[in-house]
Amino acid sequence: MSEIQSNENGSDAGKRSPLKWAIGAVMLVGVAAVLYVIVAASFKSSGPANLNEFKKASLAKLDVPTTPRAAPGTTFFDETGKAVTLADFKGQVVVMNLWATWCAPCKKEMPTLAKLQGAYATQPLKVLPISVDRDSDLNLVQAEMAANSPLKVYRDPSYKLSFDLEPRAEGYPTTVIYDRQGRERARLPGDADWSSPEARGLVEKLLAER
DSSP states (O other), X not given: OHHHHHHHXXXXXXXXXXXXXXXXXXXXXXXXXXXHHHHHHHHOOOOSXXXXXXXXXXXXXXXXXXXXXXXXXXXXXXXXXXXXXXXXXXXXXXXXXXXXXTOHHHHHHHHHXXXXXHHTTTTTEEXXXXXXXXXXXXXXXXXXXXXXTTOOOEEOTTOHHHHHSSSOOOSSSEEEXXXXXXXXXXXXESOOOTTSHHHHHHHHHHHHOO
């Protein structure tokens, strides 16, 4: 009797064994598929976002380089006279605006740059209005910034930064936009409405990048 039971148990085990192998195989395939997706995603390089979609309306003259450009290491000065470079702002989206108090289009667009900075006050966005005015006109620069809070005074009276850009600035105003890695992603010669939907869309696209 015990021999018959043993044979029956062996037969049942033999029937269950292929089923167990099949279930195990399916689970292994599933795990392998999940791991593949995770690994593939980690190595996937999407590259920098295309900003040409914002080349319209007030940003119609926007220049979007095919390959991001390196930022110059040129020194300029903050409101206390401390020497700084663009590298000091790495980790933030930087909207660098080269301007002068004697430049009417520069003064026209300045309030829109102030609005842009104010709209993203809690996010890693830095608007850098860099004046090329002479030292003797510092009071005029300070007055312009005071009228356009929360913008701060930055200066390059030597014009060096304008010439160290590649290609160099064509005139004033010139606005150059850098991503969080410190790379030039767009540039606009002349004035624009930096509080416009297309300007905010461009900034938000760069803020979303990691």
